[in-house]
Amino acid sequence: MASKYQVRSISLPSRSHPSTLRVEEELNKLRTLEATSTSTSGSICNGLSGLEELYTSLDDLINVTSTQQIVSCHQQEKCVEELLDVSVRILDICGITKDNLLQIREHVQALQSALRRRKGDSSIGSKVAEYMSFRKKMKKIYKKLITDLKQMEN
Incomplete structure (x- = not known):
C-alpha cells in the first residue's frame, strides 16, 4: 500500500x-x-x-527579451489609457449634446405655447429673445465641442 x-x-x-x-x-x-x-x-x-x-x-x-516584453506591455498600457481617455471624452460630448437637445426642446415648447396664447407681444418677444440668446450660447458650446473632436482626431 x-x-x-x-x-x-x-x-x-x-x-x-x-x-x-x-x-x-x-x-x-x-x-x-x-x-x-x-x-x-x-x-x-x-x-x-x-x-x-x-x-x-x-x-x-x-x-534582453524580457525587458523588451515589459517595454512593449507598458507601451500597450499607454495606448489603452489614451483610448480610454478619448472614449470618456466622447461620452462626455454625447452627454452634453443630449442635455442641450433637451434644453432646445424645452425652449421650443415654451416658444410654441407663447405663440398659441398670444397674450401680448411682450411675452412672445421675451420668449423669442430667450430662445435667441440660448441659441447663441449653444453655438458657442458646439463650436468648442467640434474643436475638441477635431483635436482628438489628430
Whole structure:
C-alpha cells in the first residue's frame, strides 16, 4: 500500500538577470568613485570609463527579451489609457449634446405655447429673445465641442 507523502515547496525570490546585476555593480562602482575621487585627470578618466561600462551594461539589459516584453506591455498600457481617455471624452460630448437637445426642446415648447396664447407681444418677444440668446450660447458650446473632436482626431 502506498503511503501519502506531503510535498512542501518553498518559493525563493527569483534571481536577477546577469545584465541587471552588472548594471547595479557599475552604478555602485561609480558611486564609490564619486565619493572618493578628486578632480584629477585620472579620476575623470576612470569616471568616464565607468560611464562607458554602465552604458554598455544598460544596452545589454535593454536588449534582453524580457525587458523588451515589459517595454512593449507598458507601451500597450499607454495606448489603452489614451483610448480610454478619448472614449470618456466622447461620452462626455454625447452627454452634453443630449442635455442641450433637451434644453432646445424645452425652449421650443415654451416658444410654441407663447405663440398659441398670444397674450401680448411682450411675452412672445421675451420668449423669442430667450430662445435667441440660448441659441447663441449653444453655438458657442458646439463650436468648442467640434474643436475638441477635431483635436482628438489628430
